[in-house]
Amino acid sequence: MISAKTIERLFLYRRLMTDLIKRDTRFVFSHELANMSQSSPAQVRRDLMTAGITGSSSRGYDVVNLKSRFDEILHSSVQKAALVGIGNLGRAILSYFPHRSPAVEIVAAFDSDSSKTDRIIHGIRTYAVDNLDQVVHQTDVSLGIITTPKDAAQTTADSMIVAGIRGILNFAPVPVRVPAGIFIESLDLTTSLEKLAYFSRRPH
């Protein structure tokens, strides 16, 4: 079992490989990859070892080979996602993600405000939250994105889980409780910004 930290870096490496391939670079050394990913050569080699990738001591790692091994590990097939909360952040995400990731496709968005529903925004159909269960079942959505205000986050998560969603990305600045077996990732921009403020203050 590959650790979450390593998986995150593999996603990053994969993106870097796409760039390198575009630039016709054929081989990379661990220290080059480390530079590109703000990491250390030892870390890179350890990650690649974990991924079962092997390189050559004289040329480094074969870029195309890396890429296809990453694809194998990371992206088995596209999963469908639903976003709930079509506010400022929700709309930014809707505008951005179409065709951005080989792993995820946002196929529906929901809101409680009827002025935002039953339309198409950035190519994605929007529905009233009441239809969540039905749409998720019908279109086999497995991922949920929460961009509602914080008070609605927990109930939104609950509805998602009832509807059969297996993983949730939560942007509301509150922890969301989920039963075992459901993957939850919270992305708290406020805390990130505050951490920034804290650590920028003094030399570290």
Added chain:
Amino acid sequence: MISAKTIERLFLYRRLMTDLIKRDTRFVFSHELANMSQSSPAQVRRDLMTAGITGSSSRGYDVVNLKSRFDEILHSSVQKAALVGIGNLGRAILSYFPHRSPAVEIVAAFDSDSSKTDRIIHGIRTYAVDNLDQVVHQTDVSLGIITTPKDAAQTTADSMIVAGIRGILNFAPVPVRVPAGIFIESLDLTTSLEKLAYFSRRPH
């Protein structure tokens, strides 16, 4: 020196305290705080110990006392931030952050597209990027937020650093290199979403 992980949790605890105070709750036990923060009682007690906070075994921790100790550690004075890249994500952030954090205040936004500059968006004045250096110096901005496309991220960071910024929050999905002494935090929504897809696939 308190670790970054602990600091992040202290910010979260502080926010929880603000809520509890509003609700006139006077005391919390470590297991309650653990519940609210998706953590463990032992972790909470360890964090509070690190923060030099002491509670009572019968009543738990004094909420107001906690809050003021957190303020002390996390620094109560506001730091000014500038955002570069007034696109979909940049605007979402501009709409959200005014009066959200006691630690950070966004005071200016910049873009290379002149149709977005020299206005006021969500109460924040927008400028042409060429004015970055001048505005940052004049208004004593110490933090930078990058929401430009990925190709512009590194040069934006470089300009910020030249202008005297001490910490950067980067939303572009590329690692940004900074000299020692500058704090950089990258928040990669794409990787978060992909990680979600990866770990939702199988039971974990």
Added chain:
DNA sequence: GTAACGCTGTGATAAAATTCACAACGGCTA
């Protein structure tokens, strides 16, 4: 009074993540 309870504070321990450090290898030079 004293026994029982539930919580804190923390040393000890475990687990996870990262880095060290070096043998082994391939290729280059002469």
Added chain:
DNA sequence: TAGCCGTTGTGAATTTTATCACAGCGTTAC
């Protein structure tokens, strides 16, 4: 051929982070 160089692959060591487990204390029950 032999010697050197720079890199990989990886066990071992280190550092960081989280958990365990329990002594000690204030409170309550009787």
